[in-house]
Amino acid sequence: MEKVIMKEVKRQGELALPLILANFLIFTIQLMSVISVGHINHEKLAGASMAISIVNAIGFSVLMGVSSALDTLCGQSFGAKQHNMVGLHMQRAMIIIVLVSIPLAIILAFSGRILVLLDQDPDISMAAQTYIHYMIPSLFAYGLLQCIFKFLQAQNIVLPIMLSSGITALFHGVSCWTFTYKTSLGYRGAAVSVSAAYWFNLVLLMIYVGLSPLCKETWSGFSKEAFNGLIGFLKLGIPSTFMVCLQNWQFELLLILSGLLANPKLQTSLMSISQNISSLVYTIPIGVSAAVSTRVSNELGAENPRAAKLAILTAASTVITEGLIVGLAMIAGRNIWGHAYSNETQVVNAIASMMPWIALSHCIDGLQCVLLGTIRGCGRQKIGAFVCLCSYYMVGIPASILIGFVFNKKVKGLWIGNICAIVVQNVVLLVITVFTNWEEQVSSLLRICLFIRLKLNLNRDFFY
Template sequence: MDSTSTTTATPTATTPLLQPAPHGGGGSRELEAILADASLPWARRALRGAAVELPLLLRIALPAVAVYMINYVMSMSTQIFCGQLGNLELAAVSLGNTGIQVFAYGLMLGMGSAVETLCGQAYGANKPGMLGVYLQRSMVLLTATGVPLAVAYAFSERILVLLGESESIARAAAVFVYGLIPQIFAYAANFPIQKFLQAQSIVAPSAYISVATLALHLALSWLAVDRLGMGLLGGALVLSLSWWIIVLAQFGYIVSSPRCRETWKGFTAQAFRGLGGFFKLSAASAVMLCLETWYFQILVLIAGLLKNPELSLDSLSICMTVNGWVFMISVGFNAAASVRVSNELGAGNPRAAAFSVLVVTSLSLAVAAVCAVVVLCVRDQLSYFFTGGEAVARAVSDLCPLLAVTLVLNGVQPVLSGVAVGCGWQAFVAYVNVGCYYIIGVPLGVFLGFYLDLGAKGVWSGMVIGGTMMQTLILLWVTCRTDWNKEVEKARVRLDKWEDKKQPLLED
């Protein structure tokens, strides 16, 4: 992706457009026409455009936020149930959830984002038959990826000890991780299914399924952990079961719903063809998102090496849990941004794509700012939702200003990543993430945390300033300089390649 060669932020009214897709795709002809009307001042066009864009955006974003929030609440509720067993169990679940499980989550979610790019652009171009094949190809690749991940889970205790974690915490965390092995393969099916449905703006059914599953999950978790005394392993097994319930229910919807009749034609041998080209995009998507999700995983692992690791892990994991909860809101907007941008590019609407970016970024930032203010208002009471102890409460309160800054940044960064997925920029963003996060952010965090003896606060502040903030600024700069007409051309070439060769390839 040669994004640095682009020059215009928004196409002008005189820019020639590609022929829009036939009616029935995911693009908005009305929005494109409003934005192209040079007889109106930009402010009037923006207001009219917002009136069209906001319903399209919220129809995707609100159910997507609900889905990601509820899925995250399932993991968080498991952490709360297990955390009530004691501080060691809380530290173990935090390390297992954030230090090990997030590894698989990031990898699977990243690889599943290939479906998001290709299905979104194909649906926008009114080529529904391509979506089902993309879904199946992704599930094949992700299931194969799950096998070595399961082996790594089996050796999680040794891995954590080798990384320098204390033996008692590593042993307890491994028990929890063993119960999450079935969850790996639920991820392998869930993320492609989610992206397949989101590309068609079908999000509400997933939200209803998640709500029902959450209620069942809470009941089963209470039964397994509190009543049956199954401890960490029981909590993890219930979490895995809940994810499989979501997968089976969503797949049942795809097979039975008339809304998916054109996009799901049943299982096909084409799912095993062209896997090499599909793997290239999946790998680029995985690297991009894994570098982001693993970044905060590394933060937790580093915290386990600080003085008083149990207190550092407890306080930091609580903040990371809150951050992850609010982050799920931004991930919902990420999904909406990806769908709207990819649909408009596939439909040949460059102005609408650019305008969608502006609207979704502004809305996500506003929501994140409100959440940051709430966190600052309840900073002294925040830790008591998770565990008792005044020492943990003081440590969490001290970290809350930094948590608020992180929330605001995360109101923008995930949305811009969604734009990147919608455009197919995954490889470029992966390079940005390597530089910002791992060449600058991690070393700066280690320097502040260990050499200046600032502890968890130093590690986190260094990684936020050196990594997240710099990456967000770079993505903003690139997005503002994007030539959306060129992105429309690239989307058309990408889909034409698939039709000619039956392979979903992206240009290098």
């Protein structure tokens, strides 16, 4: 048994470590841009920070949600050795991603006016809109990039993701400095560099998929069969989108609420930076989440329910240990973090007072991340979406408003409300996972795979 556990630890480590590093490197793209703006113009920092939050909420979250259906579809297809289906699923996701990106881009183009209607500071809102205009091209690249990530991840091909992310981070460092400091674009140049970085990364991975012998069985070029089954893909893609968006939108609501507090420029910057720091350390559990999602979907596809359960237990143990270590390190260095974002003493001190709460949320957030990864691996996104809805919007947001406004704890109170939501979500997801019949999950998967095969054959006969 010990050998089996160590083998699973090794498998997850080989998946998670490159993905953690890749997620961190991708995150630094937006991080470097925000830092650049903060050191150019403190007044524009709030606008740029809000802009990135809005793009993440309205744009990237939706696209990530759509592509998350591939965690289930590609992972289980690869585990069941239906290699041709892995590529077809990715192509369907890409078609939907492009179609969805068009209305999202239109909405983002008018985001500043929407923020003003939500009673946000007009100067911050219009600065955010200007920044967003230069980030709109990144929408299409980001969505397609997520599809390729999921496609490779399902096949346990993760080193190319890490390497391309590293090369892109270097490219972005140079382009961000050039566009921001050496052109007349100023803070807008930071947004231009973000868009350029995502397209650069997309091109790198497209070349890899087209040329790599490792993708030979799963990728044979674009096929008109990808246009069949789009509705079927959406049956999983829509709940996947809601599951991701409901979680991320809650953070954007907190950002909007912070803009309603006294001294909105300081409070908005503090909330945005707190979320930024949280997202930075969140790259660790999200890498483990991706690994467990892949392992669970692969093992269910291969009809190994016991191996799927072992993968979940291993991942949960990993993130709990990681959360304690990283959380304590964040508290120990609480007076250092603020200097990376601003030279203003008031901002630095405010961030230091927030760090214990950010650390606490990170300690408990890892388990939730793994449990949601398990949900994706099983294809139970409808359940995940419902749990996110109840925990964040029936518990988290009301608690944030109560503690932040009524008890006058400001941004700290808003964050404590978020912690309450995570606790509720952890408890519910843990109960669902413990009482899941994994043998029944395999049986359900076999029925779904059979249905997809029959449906594709019928569509192919009709098409021809």
